[in-house]
Amino acid sequence: MTERCVFRLTSGQLELIEVAPGVDIERDILDKMNFRPTIRAVRQMSAKIFQHGRMDLRGLLEDLDLSDRLAYDRDRNILFINFEGLRVRGPEDIEIIRAAVVEKAAHIGRRVATIVNYDAFHIDEEVAQQYAAMVRYLEESHYTKVSRYTTSAFMRIKLGEHLRRTVRPHIFENRADAHAFHEKSVTQENVV
Numbered sequence: 001m002t003e004r005c006v007f008r009l010t011s012g013q014l015e016l017i018e019v020a021p022g023v024d025i026e027r028d029i030l031d032k033m034n035f036r037p038t039i040r041a042v043r044q045m046s047a048k049i050f051q052h053g054r055m056d057l058r059g060l061l062e063d064l065d066l067s068d069r070l071a072y073d074r075d076r077n078i079l080f081i082n083f084e085g086l087r088v089r090g091p092e093d094i095e096i097i098r099a100a101v102v103e104k105a106a107h108i109g110r111r112v113a114t115i116v117n118y119d120a121f122h123i124d125e126e127v128a129q130q131y132a133a134m135v136r137y138l139e140e141s142h143y144t145k146v147s148r149y150t151t152s153a154f155m156r157i158k159l160g161e162h163l164r165r166t167v168r169p170h171i172f173e174n175r176a177d178a179h180a181f182h183e184k185s186v187t188q189e190n191v192v
Helices: 025-032 057-063 091-108 125-142 153-163 175-191
Strands: 005-010 013-019 038-044 070-073 078-082 112-117 143-149
Touching (some): 070 091, 078 091, 091 125, 125 143
Parallel strands (some): 078 112, 112 143
Antiparallel strands (some): 005 013
C-alpha cells in the first residue's frame, strides 16, 4: 500500500487493486515501475483517507455499503464477502445482507464458491438464528461451497454454534486456510 495505490499479491503476481483519487494509473504508477503488475478491476480509494480530521473508522466499518464488501473473482469463480467489523443488530440488517448477496449472485449469473471474512464481526444474540437461516438460504440458492474465517477463537465458536444447526460452517482460523479449503476441493475435482 502506498499513498497512490494498493497492490495485492495473488498467485505470485502483484495486482493493482486500488488507486487514490486523481491518480492517473499510467502516468503516476505504471511509468514509475520496472514491471507491469496485473490489472483487472481497479477501484478508487475512499477520499476520506486523504482528508484532514477524524475518519470515523468505526462508523465506516460498521455501516459500509454492502456492495463494497462483495468482490467476485471471475477466473476462480469465487465470491469474497468481507464482513470484517460489521455488526448485525436486527432483522433489517439481515435483509440488507441477503438482498446484497442475491443481487450480486444474479449479476454473476451462476453458483459460486464463497469465502467470508468474519474478523471483528458481531451479531446480536437475538437475531443469530435468523441470520443462520438466511445463510442457509444463500448457500442452498447461490453457493457451490463456502468457507469462513476469523482470527477470533470466540467468534469461531459462536458462529459454529449458530451455523451448525443449518449448514456446515467450515470456519477457519485465517484467510490462507479458508482459501486452501477451496483450492483442495478444486484439486480433488480435477483428479476425479
